[in-house]
Amino acid sequence: MWSYLFLLPIFLALWAIAGVWIVFAIAVVNGSVNLTHGFPYISICGSYPPQSCIFGQVLNMGAAVAAWICIVRYQQLRDWGVRTWLNKLTLWSGLICALGTSVVGNFQEKHQKPTHLVGAFFAFIVGNIYFWLQLLLSWQMKSRPQPGEPWIRPLRLSLCSLCSLLIVASILMGLPGARWFLAGVSVPCPCCVSPGVSLPISGPLHGTKLPPGKHCH
Known part of the structure; x- marks a missing residue:
């Protein structure tokens, strides 16, 4: 059943990376953003047409694939005997993250900033919680037989830590005076x-x- 589903996270990563850079490139080419004023957030780049249409489509598609991955992972853990409330909590945090991603794409910062920021909170903060919950589940399962190399858990820990640090850095960069200081x-x-x-x-x-x-x- 799981033979081809491992391609979903790979597709999501490639889709998101390509989509973000395409939106950024279009915004620079058509003058929606000016790099001499600093490196813009992708939300700024995706606030202006025509790249706003691509931005919304990229995030909507990404949200659908992310939700699919969360459901597959939930069922996978159930098949391995993980039938705890923590697995359900992890699933719901992943689905909320996917919903937030779609909200970010559909409510651009320039037009609906409060809604956009709520979606960003769901996508980044709740999404990061999803990663940590998956790490916690993997440590709870280490006594059970499961596929994968032993270095996967330390790798997950490193990536979760890096993701958390980058989120904190991005929040600090958004504070008043941060760009003046830099x-x-x-x-x-x-x-x-x-x-x-x-x-x-x-x-x-x-x-x-x-x-x-x-x-x-």
Whole structure:
């Protein structure tokens, strides 16, 4: 039964990687994003047509395949004798992650930012929880016979840890002042900046408009 299903995660990975880079390339070519202002999030690239259509299709297809993988994995663990509430919890976290991925693709940041962020929370945070739950299940099953090499569990641990670190890094990068800090400048006081003034620096913040305000001196 499982002979060909191992191709699903491989297909999902290739589909997502190709789709994201295609959306990014189109956004750069048609000028939707400007790389001189910094490297944009994929959500920004996918907010403008025509790449927004591709972005939505890529994530919808990816969400469907991800849900399929979660269901197959759940049934696989049941066949191996794992009939615990943890297996069901893992399944539901995976399905919520898939739903969030679809929401991210259908509600672009430019038009529905709150909904987009909720979908991103489901996709990334709940999705990361799914990975850790799968790792926990694999450690619970280590006394039972199952296919796979012994190095798979340490590899899962490494990938889960890396994924968690990258999520934390992406959240920190989104905080106010983070991009100013990385550019090597101090965050300007809005009351000390003339309206519409741009930073005369190179790098990620070149040409960035500062918040309008009045001089306090």
